[in-house]
Amino acid sequence: MIVGMLCALGAAVCFGVASVLQAVAARAATPGSGSGVDARLLVRALREWRYVAGLGLDAVGFGLEIVALRLLPIYAVSAALAASLAVTAVAAARLLGVRLGRAEWGAVAAVCGGLGMLGLASGREGDGVGSTALRWAVLGTAFAVLGLGVVAGRLPDRARAAALGFGAGIGFGVVEVAVRLLDDLSPGALAADPAAYALLVGGGAAFLLLTSALQRGSVTAATAGMVIGETVGPALVGVIALGDRTRPGLAPLAVAGFALAVLGALALARFGEGGAPADGDGHAA
Template identity: 75%
Template sequence: MICALGSAVCFGTASVLQAVAARATAPGTGSGVDPALLLRALRQWRYLAGLAFDGLGFLLQVVALRSLPIYAVGAALAASLAVTAVVAARLLRVRLSGVEWGAVAVVCAGLAMLGLASGDEGDHGGSTALRFVMLGVAVAVLGLGAVAGRLPGRARALALGLGAGCGFGVVEVTVRLVDSVTPKALLTNPAAYALLVGGGAAFLLLTSALQRGSVTVATAGMVVGETIGPAVVGVVWLGDRTREGLGWLAVLGFVVAVSGALVLARFGEAPVAVEGAGEGVEVRGVRRLRVRRG
């Protein structure tokens, strides 16, 4: 749980650094998904610093997923929005309302419940069929991105955010399905390909959604996509369980933590002053652009 919370802190801090970078990056094509956007963003030091935090967060996430049920780690990662809100309030002087401070407290309470109720990770290794299903979902995320690029603004942001969340969820599940990191084992394991495709597709979709659409809508879609599906897979197919008699507390904690994170979804777009973006120009910050899933 300490690693899961540390991962959330890294991702939440990275999102503040990358908020300025993504919106200060000149838009390219009118499509909802623009691969060249990543290359343009990499020219900015804030984006690179955010990637460093993302890399550390990803390592902590892997450790957490090797010890905790997926539902607990997923809720902790969604709670990085609370970290983003607090960091934005401190460093960027963004004013949080009473409701938002309450949401931060709610997220913390939900995570505390999960920490008390979570058992060990499931002992089911996952079938070969599940590995191929994850690869199919990862490819489908790419297809969703192509379709979402033709939708109008709000619907496009929701579809891209939901697709990104599903891609990040694929990474959460496949970390558990990669049981050996030897070259031969990786090359013959469909889950390894699913991890790369899912993480890369999700990162691209989220970057495109946050650079062009409603960040609040995209973030809400992402939180739903990256928590509910992986939690179900972990419980049904990988054997994730709770401590004896505390299943109700785990369910309550999960719902409370994710609900609090959704209230804080607007902290993909906390107002940030951008140096070098032009005099009198203000951009909206964007949600975490994470390497942690690929």
């Protein structure tokens, strides 16, 4: 349990710092076509060293996330990953001169408190392996994320960012569920398992949508949508379909901790871009 939570928190640190680097790099890249699914924008962003560094941190974070998902219920890992916004806020304050007020520091404390409650209440991951129907449903959801990106790209800027962020969150949520569904990692089993393809499609779609949202839209709306998309759905799938449970008698504590962590993360959503642009003195403009 302790190892799993440490891995989940380590993943949150990696993702939180990566979001600061990637948001700055995406803003520096040449504007894209305006589509929510713009692979060329992703290619241009990859020319920025900060985006590449962010991807490196994402890779490390993903490895830690896989370990955590093998040891903890999805709801605990989801809440810990939502805490990456708290890491983003602190990183923004350190690296970009963004000043955190009392409300923001209170939100950071709320995230930490919620995760502490979850750590006390979480049981072991469920022993459910998921039905074939669930595996195909997860793959279908991954492709639906791409469709959502196409539609969201035509919306006005603020609604566009929120929709793209929500879609990216669903894509990252697909990855969380798919990792739990992959019980046989042999090459033959992976090739025949829809969950393996869901992991690839969902992860790729999430990066496309998130990069587009960070490049043009309101990052506040994008990150808030992402937190909702990647936490609530996967947590419900874990409890309903995969048998995730809390320790006996501690379900209310787990629910309260999950809600506190996610609400605290949403309060920090405006720091998902790594803060406002800095002026010549290195302070937020």
